[in-house]
Amino acid sequence: MRRSTVALVMVLVLMPVLAFAQTKKKKxxxxxxxxxxxxxxxxxxxxxxxxxxxxxxxxxxxxxxxxxxxxxxxxxxxxxxxxxxxxxxxxxxRVASGRVGGSVGVGAPYPGQPPTTRTAGMGEAEVGxxxxxxxxxxxxxxxxxxxxxxxxxxxxxxxxxxxxxxxxxxxxxxxxxxx
CATH class of the missing domain: 3.40.50 (Rossmann fold)
Incomplete structure (x- = not known):
């Protein structure tokens, strides 16, 4: 009789714990x-x-x-x-990336005109x-x-x-x- 009383008490104590564990929501x-x-x-x-x-x-x-x-x-x-x-x-x-460009031009815009020089450039770099x-x-x-x-x-x-x-x-x- 004593064992059945202990078992009943254990069940009664553990029931709310198990119920709470089941209703606890996962994050x-x-x-x-x-x-x-x-x-x-x-x-x-x-x-x-x-x-x-x-x-x-x-x-x-x-x-x-x-x-x-x-x-x-x-x-x-x-x-x-x-x-x-x-x-x-x-x-x-990308550890590093970049772009480089440029142009150079020499010439006369029209026949008989003095030559002109044109330069352009660009540069861009990115590190990350x-x-x-x-x-x-x-x-x-x-x-x-x-x-x-x-x-x-x-x-x-x-x-x-x-x-x-x-x-x-x-x-x-x-x-x-x-x-």
Whole structure:
């Protein structure tokens, strides 16, 4: 009789603990806005795909992420950042990159005119982290972008066909907010 009383007491003590453990919610790895958002926009740190002077690598990263979003079919891409609820910001990793150009010309503008010399040049350099970057920001009511709500870096993380950084985000959203 004594053993059955001890067992009954143990069951009564452990029942609330087990019930609490089952009702405790798992912490989400991405914010709830990923569940509610409909429209997203993709840009590079230095601007959108149409920004003059945007590096070709960043332009390709924008296209890769846009393609992955289309394949996922969870969000609709918008052509205007002002219509987006989430803004995906990309940057291809590079330790250093640069562009150099120039021209020199000597000649007469018209026959019989004295020769003129023309020179022009340009230079541009950029230094940054070697890993690719994908961060997601929300658009605030005033149109500015929030601090990142999700951010990851990885070597070759924005390369096709898999776009691994995007796949990390997709996996987290689908795990936390299945459709």
């Amino acid at each position: 989400k790895s991405v914010p709830a806005v990923f569940s509610n958002a409909h429209y997203v926009y993709v840009q590079a740190e230095d601007g959108d795909a149409y920004t003059p002077g945007l590096l070709n690598e960043d332009r390709a990263a924008i296209e890769n992420v846009q393609g992955a979003i289309r394949e996922w079919n969870r969000y609709a891409l918008t052509m205007s950042v002002n219509e987006a609820e989430l803004v995906f910001v990309v940057r291809k990793g 982290p070697p890993d690719d970057l994908l961060e997601v920001k929300m658009r605030n009511a005033d149109g500015s972008l929030s601090a990142p709500i999700w951010i990851r870096t990885q070597s070759e993380g924005l390369d096709r066909p898999r776009v691994p950084l995007f796949q990390m985000l997709r996996d987290a959203v689908e795990r936390d907010y299945p459709m």
